[in-house]
Amino acid sequence: MTQSVTTSPSPNKRRNNWQLLMANRLAAAGLFIFGFILVVAILAPLLPMPNPDITDQPNRLLPPLSQGHLLGTDHLGRDILSRLIWGTQISLIVGVSATALAALFGSLIGLVAGYARGVTDSVLMRFVDMLMAFPYILLAIAIVAALGPGLLNALYAIALVNIPFFARNIRGVTVSIRNREFVDAARLSGKGHASILFTEVLPNVLPVIVITMSTTVGWMILETAGLSFLGLGAQPPTADLGSMLGQARAQLFTAPHASIIPGVMIFALVMSINLLGDGIRDVLDPRLRSGALDRPLSVTRIERQTLPAVALADAPVLVVEHLSTGFANGGAVTPAVRDVSFRLGKGECLGIIGESGSGKSVTALSLMGLVASPPGIITSGAVYIGGQDVLSLRAHELIALRGARVAYVFQDPLTTLHPLFPVATQIAEAVMAHNQVSKRAAHQRALELMETVGIRDAAERARAYPHELSGGQRQRIGIAMALANDPDIIIADEPTTALDVTVQARILELLQDLRRERGLALLLITHDFGVVAQVCDRVAVMKNGEIVEQGDTATILRDPQHDYTRRLIACVPELGEGHAFLDRVRPLFEETRP
Amino acid sequence: MTAYIAKRLLAAIPVILGLSIIVFLVMKLIPGDPAQALLGSYATPENVARINRALGLDRSWPEQYVIWVGNLLQGDFGRSYILNRPVLDEVIERFGATLILAGASLVICSIVGILAGIASAVHQFGWTDRIVTFFVLVGISMPAFFLGLVFILFFAVQWRLLPASGMYAVYGGGDLPDLLRHLILPAGTLAIVATGVVARLTRAAMLEVLRQDFIRTARAKGLSENAVIYRHAFRAALVSVIPVLGIQAGFVLGGAVYIETVFQWPGLGQMLVKAVSTRDLLLVQGGVLVAATVYVLVNLLADVAQAMLDPRLKA
Numbered sequence: 001m002t003q004s005v006t007t008s009p010s011p012n013k014r015r016n017n018w019q020l021l022m023a024n025r026l027a028a029a030g031l032f033i034f035g036f037i038l039v040v041a042i043l044a045p046l047l048p049m050p051n052p053d054i055t056d057q058p059n060r061l062l063p064p065l066s067q068g069h070l071l072g073t074d075h076l077g078r079d080i081l082s083r084l085i086w087g088t089q090i091s092l093i094v095g096v097s098a099t100a101l102a103a104l105f106g107s108l109i110g111l112v113a114g115y116a117r118g119v120t121d122s123v124l125m126r127f128v129d130m131l132m133a134f135p136y137i138l139l140a141i142a143i144v145a146a147l148g149p150g151l152l153n154a155l156y157a158i159a160l161v162n163i164p165f166f167a168r169n170i171r172g173v174t175v176s177i178r179n180r181e182f183v184d185a186a187r188l189s190g191k192g193h194a195s196i197l198f199t200e201v202l203p204n205v206l207p208v209i210v211i212t213m214s215t216t217v218g219w220m221i222l223e224t225a226g227l228s229f230l231g232l233g234a235q236p237p238t239a240d241l242g243s244m245l246g247q248a249r250a251q252l253f254t255a256p257h258a259s260i261i262p263g264v265m266i267f268a269l270v271m272s273i274n275l276l277g278d279g280i281r282d283v284l285d286p287r288l289r290s291g292a293l294d295r296p297l298s299v300t301r302i303e304r305q306t307l308p309a310v311a312l313a314d315a316p317v318l319v320v321e322h323l324s325t326g327f328a329n330g331g332a333v334t335p336a337v338r339d340v341s342f343r344l345g346k347g348e349c350l351g352i353i354g355e356s357g358s359g360k361s362v363t364a365l366s367l368m369g370l371v372a373s374p375p376g377i378i379t380s381g382a383v384y385i386g387g388q389d390v391l392s393l394r395a396h397e398l399i400a401l402r403g404a405r406v407a408y409v410f411q412d413p414l415t416t417l418h419p420l421f422p423v424a425t426q427i428a429e430a431v432m433a434h435n436q437v438s439k440r441a442a443h444q445r446a447l448e449l450m451e452t453v454g455i456r457d458a459a460e461r462a463r464a465y466p467h468e469l470s471g472g473q474r475q476r477i478g479i480a481m482a483l484a485n486d487p488d489i490i491i492a493d494e495p496t497t498a499l500d501v502t503v504q505a506r507i508l509e510l511l512q513d514l515r516r517e518r519g520l521a522l523l524l525i526t527h528d529f530g531v532v533a534q535v536c537d538r539v540a541v542m543k544n545g546e547i548v549e550q551g552d553t554a555t556i557l558r559d560p561q562h563d564y565t566r567r568l569i570a571c572v573p574e575l576g577e578g579h580a581f582l583d584r585v586r587p588l589f590e591e592t593r594p
Numbered sequence: 595m596t597a598y599i600a601k602r603l604l605a606a607i608p609v610i611l612g613l614s615i616i617v618f619l620v621m622k623l624i625p626g627d628p629a630q631a632l633l634g635s636y637a638t639p640e641n642v643a644r645i646n647r648a649l650g651l652d653r654s655w656p657e658q659y660v661i662w663v664g665n666l667l668q669g670d671f672g673r674s675y676i677l678n679r680p681v682l683d684e685v686i687e688r689f690g691a692t693l694i695l696a697g698a699s700l701v702i703c704s705i706v707g708i709l710a711g712i713a714s715a716v717h718q719f720g721w722t723d724r725i726v727t728f729f730v731l732v733g734i735s736m737p738a739f740f741l742g743l744v745f746i747l748f749f750a751v752q753w754r755l756l757p758a759s760g761m762y763a764v765y766g767g768g769d770l771p772d773l774l775r776h777l778i779l780p781a782g783t784l785a786i787v788a789t790g791v792v793a794r795l796t797r798a799a800m801l802e803v804l805r806q807d808f809i810r811t812a813r814a815k816g817l818s819e820n821a822v823i824y825r826h827a828f829r830a831a832l833v834s835v836i837p838v839l840g841i842q843a844g845f846v847l848g849g850a851v852y853i854e855t856v857f858q859w860p861g862l863g864q865m866l867v868k869a870v871s872t873r874d875l876l877l878v879q880g881g882v883l884v885a886a887t888v889y890v891l892v893n894l895l896a897d898v899a900q901a902m903l904d905p906r907l908k909a
Binding site: 126129130131133134135136137138139141142143144145146147148149218222225226229230231232242245249252253256259260263264266267270271274275278294295296298365368370372396399400401402403404407408410412415416417418419420421429430433434465467468478481484485 | 609612613615616617620621623624625715716718719731732734735736737738739740743744746747751801804805806807808809810811812813814815816817818819821822826829830833843844845847848849851852855856866867869870871873875878879881882885886889890893903904905906
């Protein structure tokens with residue numbers, strides 16, 4: 001059952017997955033413990049053991065390691081080891097059967113509801129919701145109450161209360177599959193619904209069913225053991241692990257081993273299954289391997305081979321020298337930005353332009369150690385702010401510079417503002433991060449900043465949440481936040497990309513005004529030469545992580561040296577140009593075609 | 595907010611009706627003829643017909659259901675023929691004890707689970723994370739009824755630190771400190787599994803939130819790492835942790851059945867187990883229905899709390 005997940009279709013991948021599973025020591029331990037228990041339970045009839053039901057009153061409650069009874073005897077003198085192995089067999093059979101039943105009916109409900117949608121879906125899922133509205137085990141108890149105590153009835157009860165879990169999971173997957181092309185194709189070829197459901201949809205849902213089973217079977221064993229413990233499951237003389245524990249409880253103080261042994265067995269069984277189930281899930285989730293689920297650190301990892309000079313005399317406000325940043329990929333580092341250098345003076349605007357994936361955003365984030373790390377690593381170079389290399393600073397010193405001397409404006413303000421805090425609070429927070437002021441003063445300052453960036457009725461808007469504002473207003477909040485501590489440098493990473501064109505123009509105008517009034521140095525990251533032409537004094541063109549061309553905007557626009565620059569410039573359409581645009585651009589891309 | 599609460603309350607009504615239908619249908623599963631069972635050897639056809647008429651069992655199921663619900667709404671849950679007292683009186687008395695036990699467990703699992711989950715996420719792959727992950731795994735694999743016995747063996751028998759069973763000491767008990775002393779072991783045991791689940795999901799929610807863009811914004815503002823994690827990240831993660839706590843409420847209500855049996859806690863769960871073995875079906879029916887209704891209301895509370903935390907959900 002659980003192992004079947006590891007045998008995925010392609011032989012290549014299976015080997016790979018198997019190795020991964022074995023590399024996870026906990027999962028491997030789970031597999032071996034579970035495998036051992038399973039083999040012993042299956043071999044129970046062949047093992048040389050006393051009959052588990054033969055009572056022997058004179059030898060009752062013998063301690064473990066007694067003559068002829070390795071684990072001692074219970075209150076009726078029965079051999080505990082023998083009862084344990086037979087009981088494990090019963091617990092396994094019942095737990096696995098309950099899982100299979102729940103999977104069968106739950107999956108059927110999920111498949112039909114997800115495939116049929118409409119009324120069928122609503123009715124079935126409301127029924128499932130009702131089942132879920134019961135505190136978990138109580139419904140099972142009510143069912144056993146009605147049907148009468150007994151192992152089979154307990155099995156039915158546990159299976160029934162677990163149906164919703166399967167139904168919901170399977171329905172979700174089915175809904176996403178039913179509209180896929182291959183299902184449409186089958187429908188158009190005249191296949192009936194039942195045939196589509198079982199030959200097209202089911203095979204694709206099967207892995208989910210198997211994974212859900214492997215993660216619930218331990219739980220089901222626990223639950224059936226619980227009902228038996230309460231005396232509602234297995235009835236004497238049949239004993240599963242739960243009823244062994246339940247019966248031995250009366251002698252807890254005089255013969256604790258009779259309780260502890262079956263209890264430890266349940267725990268070992270369930271734990272081994274859970275370890276294995278988690279291991280399988282981890283192997284099958286590709287995101288875990290890539291490190292994409294790792295938590296970003298407060299400062300990007302910095303691992304420079306050669307340390308540059310810590311300070312630079314007579315430097316402009318921002319100097320970047322030979323900066324390289326990469327992403328950890330297993331043991332190796334995949335470079336994303338290579339040997340990038342540029343300078344930015346007070347009141348100046350430098351544009352960094354390139355297509356997506358060219359490394360421009362990674363460059364921008366590297367300056368303040370904000371590349372998500374792990375797996376991001378800064379591998380070489382220096383970033384001088386006011387002549388001081390910030391990559392040589394301690395983490396808390398670098399954090400103190402963020403928002404104070406160097407502030408960021410990010411691309412999509414809906415995802416980059418905190419969704420649960422009012423906007424003025426978020427601006428005030430930036431003020432308080434760097435100034436010892438009262439909350440009230442910070443709030444007052446936030447309102448002023450909102451007015452500065454052109455938000456009318458700021459006092460009223462202050463309490464709004466990001467989702468209640470328009471895209472343009474949100475970006476103005478982002479800019480107000482960046483201005484909160486009068487920074488020297490603003491790094492704007494695609495600040496207008498998520499906005500429509502008219503709003504875009506106004507935001508750019510705002511940035512221009514602020515730059516002129518405050519003498520701000522502006523580093524503008526964009527993919528749009530139109531924006532560069534409108535705002536930037538100088539421009540650096542990035543491709544594949546490197547700066548291929550850098551110079552005055554006017555010069556480069558007039559006489560681009562690099563092919564790639566030419567193409568980027570050509571991509572800015574002119575109003576009323578029509579088809580002429582495509583004719584103009586086409587030859588520039590001809591040579592890049594494969 | 596009031597409108598939102600009213601809306602949720604209205605939505606809970608069909609759910610509770612659905613619960614009552616399921617309980618009604620489960621009781622119809624009972625094999626054999628109830629009149630026959632009741633009369634035993636006196637079950638002549640005339641007697642059976644008379645009993646069926648008296649109990650309303652000769653009517654159609656929908657009719658029986660409507661009459662039954664009508665009685666419930668008037669507070670008439672029937673009479674327990676074993677205890678010879680109204681079902682509702684017994685259920686309410688027992689439910690008080692269960693609420694104390696389950697409530698204490700819910701508090702424990704919320705606090706410990708959330709703190710452990712945050713610590714685990716913040717130190718992802720570090721020692722704290724490994725230790726928490728290990729205990730979570732042990733917690734969710736441990737049969738609570740067995741753990742309770744082990745606790746009794748050590749804390750009550752071996753070290754004589756805490757009482758092994760009951761809610762109050764037989765002699766000289768009855769005050770709050772006495773209740774708390776009796777509460778520690780059962781509430782702690784009941785909380786183990788739920789704590790594991792809460793810790794695991796809090797860890798996942800925190801890691802999910804820490805990858806979001808707005809966390810990068812918080813860092814870009816120059817906030818300290820503590821502010822980023824506890825103010826920004828946890829606040830956002832809490833929105834997805836709250837419904838998990840609602841589900842755990844159902845879990846501790848159900849798990850109380852085992853714990854009350856192990857620790858002789860005079861609650862609803864203990865009552866249900868006894869009622870099942872004596873086949874006191876009206877008592878089972880009443881107990882399950884009351885517990886399920888409370889669970890629905892707790893989840894409603896969780897929904898409201900979630901909407902208060904996340905302004906986007908109110909719409």
